[in-house]
Amino acid sequence: MTGAGTELGLLGRLFRTADPTPARAVSRAYRVGRGLAGGAAARRFVLLSDSADAASSAGSEVGERERGLVFAVAGRVLDLALTPEEPGSLRASGMVLSRSGQPVPGGEVVFRHPTGTRRGELDAGGGFRIRAVPAGPVSVLLCPRTGGRAVTDWFVC
Numbered sequence: 599m600t601g602a603g604t605e606l607g608l609l610g611r612l613f614r615t616a617d618p619t620p621a622r623a624v625s626r627a628y629r630v631g632r633g634l635a636g637g638a639a640a641r642r643f644v645l646l647s648d649s650a651d652a653a654s655s656a657g658s659e660v661g662e663r664e665r666g667l668v669f670a671v672a673g674r675v676l677d678l679a680l681t682p683e684e685p686g687s688l689r690a691s692g693m694v695l696s697r698s699g700q701p702v703p704g705g706e707v708v709f710r711h712p713t714g715t716r717r718g719e720l721d722a723g724g725g726f727r728i729r730a731v732p733a734g735p736v737s738v739l740l741c742p743r744t745g746g747r748a749v750t751d752w753f754v755c
Contacts, residue, residue: 640739640747643669643676665755669738671748673697676740680755683729688755691727694720694740701725704743711736731755 649666669676678692690709694702701724709716709731718728720742738750 640749641671643671643748643750646670669750673745674702674740674748676738686733688731688733689729690731694724694742702742706741708739708741709736710739
């Protein structure tokens with residue numbers, strides 16, 4: 599008797615042999631996947647704090663006030679505030695700092711959401727402001743002028 603994993607492996611080999619996926623389609627799928635993940639060189643931000651966690655443990659309402667999140671990756675800290683603007687829309691503002699607390703000037707912060715992106719430029723002080731970010735699942739991609747790109751996991755705002 600064989601396990602389901604073995605049977606699925608055999609079935610996969612049968613499909614690859616009898617009806618292989620064109621190499622061009624496989625290459626394109628990997629390119630799209632890297633783009634959705636923020637590019638091949640993007641590092642993953644780690645969530646350090648989320649004000650929604652503190653509010654939910656205290657039993658207070660979260661949806662009508664500012665939400666603060668702090669993410670970090672080697673050499674960078676993203677301090678982010680999400681503020682409700684109108685129903686279904688948020689304003690994202692914050693700063694990108696080096697680990698030593700110095701601003702990271704120049705570059706772009708991109709909020710990715712299921713229907714597209716919202717972009718904001720990093721100013722000379724490492725700050726940014728992006729209006730009309732749709733409420734719901736988002737991922738933040740940092741594209742600084744110097745240094746590597748970094749991306750957050752998807753989260754709901």
